[in-house]
Amino acid sequence: MIEKVKSLMINYGVNENLAPFLSNIITLTAVMVISLTAASVVRKILFRVLESYAEKSKANWHTVFTERRIFDRLVRIIPIGIIHAFAPLFPPYTEWIQRIAYSSMIFFLLLAVDGLLDGVNDIYSKFEISKIRPIKGYLQVVNILSYTVGIIVVISVFIDRSPWILLSGIGAATAVVMLIFQNSILGLVASIQLTSNNMLQIGDWIEMPKYGADGNVLEITLHTVKIQNSDKTITYIPTHAFMQESFKNWRGMMESGGRRIKRAIHIDVTSIKLCDEALLSRLENIPHIHKYIKDKRKEITEYHTDYNGDHSYITEGSHLTNIGIFRIYIENYLKNHPKVSKDMTQVVRQLSPGENGLPVEIYAFTNEIAWSDxxxxxxxxxxxxLAVVPEFDLRIYQKPSGYDVSHAV
Structure with missing residues (x-):
């Protein structure tokens, strides 16, 4: 073709020394016009059909393909393929034109595969199962393998050697390859274990103090787990670290529908005493303990009647204590509280007294799990x-403050 153009130009009076150069320019321009026209036609016709089909898909592939520019990357292969086909028109440069064109086609094909894998993850992430079984880590492995194969093929094209020779060389250098891809291999194994054992899901609230993580899992990838902490900061933790370090997952609490309260009120032991008649009469008017005091007073009366005890002595018979009545009050208060779960454990207990007084611990579960609630x-x-403690003639233990010292008599 170039010779025909050259001959035609000489016939029209073009200088014989300038004709070869101009014929190459004209031929190259013609090839470029043909390739770009073909790409435009394919984009308008073939890809319009593909996009129309994608629009009808429930998975909304059209949006994904557009956002990830998969069609655009595939279209670019067409003009490069045409250039590759017309390379023999330029005999001195045919081999290198074909090598560069072939490598370029592989490059854009890899970009399209990369976008396709991202698109698959975008579609999959819209399903609920994606929170339990994320696949981004596996897709990243496929992406790494595709780029590895593509690079090997490109190198083999440029050095004019079979790609199998390079693959065999890589096989001999397995130790070096494993060292290079150590994090990827560890991440892949960890991803498989985390998902197969259901140890971690997207949306889980986890705590990992070593890495300063305390928040919700946003993303699980091959190399990292992305966590948004309660203060809106982002922490990235290596995926394999979850198989080597301990972490707390609050998913069980979220699924149970209740959140635990475990806190103690410290009572001054010097305020604990046996209840006299005046105190019992006053406490008996409190609804939460009215029935309890009435029943206990009857029980104590029967006890003293049966055993003819002299209950004027504190060491004789059975007596009620203000701390005991306070404990019963807390139990009944929790049972009647609308925000405390009735289906989960409720315990009010006394811990061993110490330097901070007598701890009265409350162990119960709220029926709201949101942090603020x-x-x-x-x-x-x-x-x-804390406000009703004085009603039982009890005092909250508190170490003396400067105010206490300044007002001491």
């Missing part, structure tokens, strides 16, 4: 209990 309910409960 949980803290509000817990605060309401303890604000009420």
């Amino acid at each position: 949980y803290e509000r309910i817990q605060s309401d409960i303890f604000e009420h209990l």
Whole structure:
């Protein structure tokens, strides 16, 4: 073709020394026009059909393909393929034109595969199962393998050797390859174990103090797990670290529908005493313990009648204590609290007294698991209990402050 153009130009009076150069320019321009025209036609016709089909898909592939520019990358292969086909028109440069064109086609094909894998992950992430079984790590492995194969093929094209020779050389250098891809291999194994054992899901709230992580899992990839902490900061933790370090997953709490309260009120032991008649008469008017005191007073009366005990002595017979009645009050208060779960464990117990007084611990579960709601309910409960402690002639233990010292008599 170039010779025909050259001859035609000489016939029209073009200088014989300038004719070869101009014929190459004209031929190259013609090839470029043909390739770009073909790409435009394919883009408008073939890809319009593909996009129309994708629009009808429930998975909304059209949007994904557009956002990930998969069609655009595939279209670019067409003009490069035409250039590769017309390379024999330029005999001195045929081999290198074909090598560069072939490598370029592989490059854009790899980009298209990369976009396709991202698109598959975008579609999959819209399903609920993606939170339990994320596949991004596996797709990244496929992406790495595709790029590895592509690079090997490109290198083999440029050095004019079979790709199998390079693959055999890589096989001999397995130790070096494993060293290079050590993190990827560890990440892949960890991803498989995390998902197969259901240890970690997208949306889980986890704590990992070593890495300063305390928040929700946003993404699980081959190399990292992305976590948004409660203060909106982002922490990236190596995926394989979850198989080597301990972490706390709050998913069980979220699924149970209840969040635990475990906190103690410290009572001054010097305020604990046996209840006299005046105190019992006053406490008996409190609804939560009215029935309890009435029943206990009857029980004590029967005890002293049966054993003819002299209950004027504190060491004789059975007596009620203000701390015991306070404990029963807390139990009944929690049972009647609308925000405390009735289906989960409720325990009010005394711990061993120490330098900070006698701890009365509350162990219960709220029926709200959202952090703000949980803290509000817990605060309401303890604000009420701290306020009613004096009604039982008890005192909250508190170490002396500067105010106490300054007002001491």
